[in-house]
Amino acid sequence: MAGESVLVKGELEYQLKEEHRLIKDGVLKDDSPLDKSEEFGNLCYACRVGDLKSCQEAIATGVNINARDSFDNTPLILASLCGHYEVVQLLLESGALCERDTFQGERCLYNALNNRIRNLLLQYDYSKSTDPLQPLASHITTLLTRDTPKTADIVLTASSEIWNLHKFVLSARSPYFQKKLSAAPETTIWKMATKIPPESFQIALRYLYLGTIPSDLGISSKSFVSEDEVLKGVARLSTQLEIDSLWGELAGGDRRIARQNHQEEVTRGRNQIEAWYRGNVLKHKVYVPTSKVHEIQWTQNNGIFADVLLRADEPEEEDPPPDTVEIPSVSSVGIPIGLSSVIERKVRQSVLFPVHRAMLLRSEYFQTMFTSSFIEGQVGKNLRIINMEECTPAVLEIVLDFLYTESAQIPLSLALDTLYAADMLFIEKLKTKAAIIVSTIGNGSTYLTERTHLEGDGEEVEVEPINVYDVIRASWDLKVQRLEEFSARYIAYRLEDYIDEAEFQELIKESAERIQGRQETDSIELLDDIRYYLSERFQLRFEDSGIDDMMDEIGEINEEAAEVIAGAAAAAPNDEAIDVGPATKAGDVELDPFASAQIRTLNGDIADDVFAADAINYQILLGKIDALLHRLQLDA
Incomplete structure (x- = not known):
């Protein structure tokens, strides 16, 4: 093409x-x-x-x-x-x-x-x-023209024109408005100089709301001003509102130069909004005992211009097992000694985040809530409290970070919780970010030494960074293909650690039951993926050895060829390219403690060549899969 x-x-x-x-x-x-x-x-x-x-x-x-x-x-x-x-x-x-x-x-x-x-x-x-910040910039720009739901909290008037605006955007982007609104946060109408053309105001407002400046400066056939008058008005506004970088948006006719100027301004605007968000929203979040949340009252006219409160409760503490509670002994004078048998439970806390509906609208969940007849969408004397029952305070803060700044630092320990929260709120980009965290950092070391080649005494136990069973179930519940593939590959490269676990067997049964009206000859999706990645795991080793004839037409290991090579150990002991000497029982040979050439297979045998060991181990793992299916009375 x-x-x-x-x-x-x-x-x-x-x-x-x-x-x-x-x-x-x-x-x-x-x-x-x-x-x-x-x-x-x-x-x-x-x-x-x-x-x-x-x-x-x-x-x-x-x-x-x-x-x-x-x-x-x-x-x-x-x-x-x-x-x-x-x-x-x-x-x-x-x-x-x-x-x-x-x-x-x-x-x-x-x-x-x-x-x-x-x-x-x-x-x-x-x-x-x-331009990864474009979704954030586009949303903020649309606030200029969005009528439903009503999120504007200040009206700007100039001549006969009016604009419905948002105090938090003006305060974050313009030092002039930041000072004026901090002194009078209850202001709802702001009058500007009448001699400045409306087209100049429109350019300045699009700049403040991270929009692109039209090449014609917004001058139409209905305009009564010239281009020079519009530019003079922009110059006055840039000085009055203390937004000197507005001129950078007007410069540059070349497409790449204009794009770079706009990207720089979007980045600057995003940083200003983030600084304002952290210095106001996060700084003023409220910790309160859960039992007293209903007593909180926050008026509409507040210094950070919030119009709704989001509530997230800390997880409830689990009761310790009865056998872990120590019974105090009694001294000779009858005074108990030691820990009290009465367990002091920590008071459960809730966190309230004062936020702006204008930014929550980036989530379809909140957009539907605020445009419907739900009580949360109604404006009252005090701010409505919306209970986010499925979110912990840490997860809700990650969600807010993303909605306000288009970025979020997601620790691996909270990645799955964030994934579920993003799915509930219909925030696809955050959902993708959480899935990326799980499938990259959750993978541990990417280039693992072939695990079956490690001697037991020298092997370091790999700490599982994340529960792969939880990841698989999340991928099924939320239909995240990336996580399904990651989980299958993760298990395949560590199959010998999972194949005998009862939870793994239960997982295979769940995978089989996901097919409605399953027939005996139907495949099991998870098991098919594991077999594929198991083939990939050993294929890398076989390709290095030059035994490409073990691969079938679609690139997977031919099981019959692997079985032949595994059994060829006795037939070609002196092959210089591939020494597949006979596998010997560990008890039949005197091991040199300083020798490292001998490799132990999964069944306890010792092979003198890593490639022969790979072929044997591949067959052993396939056999374990078949045995698992037999125990579960499944055919796949």
Whole structure:
């Protein structure tokens, strides 16, 4: 297809020369600045080796993922060049730049290792990847024209024009309004100079609400002013409202320059809103005993312009087992000694967050609530308290962070709870972020040593970062394909640890029962995925050894071929390429404590070659799966 053709080398070189000239002249900002920091170097290394966990951790620390190293490679170029599809996907979802009309974007496509990655780069929504803050900016801009539900709390008048605005936006974006509204938070009408054209006000307000400035400055056939008069009015407003950077939005006719100017302003605006949110909403959250929540009264005219309270209760404490309660002994004078048998329970607390319905509307859940006849959507003398029963205070704060700032730091321990909360509130982007956290950081070390090759005495027990059973059930409940694939792969690479657990057997039964009207010959989806990733796990080892004939047409390990190689140990003891000597019982051989060449298989045998051990272990694990199905009386 002509639209997807890659530029030739000469065209790429010309583009690079033009970009360097514009950057040198100060006309264009460098999208990919040179970064020699250790943190960025760690990110680049993680992209080269495909370490998803380290990539996610580096991105979370705020490393510029669009910077370049000393060899002019961006993390996205390295990941696409090395063929790490999941890393490329993570970078794109995190805001990595890949524009077709730029040198780095074309180079990324040119260097893609395979068509799968190239198609991902071509098909990805570039507007989302180049401007991750656009959803937040678009929502704030729509507040200028949104009538239902009513969220505006101040009216701005100038000449015969009126605008319904929001105090918290004006206070966050304009130092002038911040000072005026702090002194008089109850103000509901604000009159401005009448000599300034309405078109100038419209430009200033679109700037404050993170909108793009129209190229025609909003002048239409019905306007009674010239372009010069509009610009003079904008100059007066930028001085009065103390928003000097407004002129940067009006400069730059080139598409890329205009885009960069707008992105810089959106980033600045987002930072201002975040600072205001943390200094007002989070700073004034209220801790109160749950039993006394109904006594809280917060008037509409408050200093942070909140119009609703969100309530989240701390989890209830569980009673300790009876056998853990110590009975105090009695001294000779009859005074009890030791711990009291009466357990002092901590008073359950609730947290109230004073928030703005204008920002909660980013969630379809709240949008439906506020536009319906529910009492929560009605405005009263005091702020309504909305009980978020499914959220703990920590999870609700993560949700609010995202709604106000488009970003959220989600610890792994709260990722699943955040996932459920985002699903309940219909916040798809936050749901995706939580799923990414689980499937990257939750994976632990990405490049694990083949676990079956480790000697028992020297093996470090891997601490499970997250309960994979909970992840699987969450993926089923919420229909998150990414987590289904992650869970199956996670278990497949650690199958020997899970295959004999009762909970794993119960999980297989649940997977089978998810198929309505299941027949005996129907497959079990979870088990099919585990088999696929189990094949992938050992395929990597077999490819290294050059035994590609073990793979069938779709790339999975041929079980019969694996069985042949496992049984060939006795037939080819002197093969130089693959020493598949006979597997020997541990008790029949005197082990050299300093020798490390012998590998123990899962059934306790010792094989002299890792590839023969892999073939044996693969067969053992498949046999365990078959035995599990037999015990469960399932056929898959």
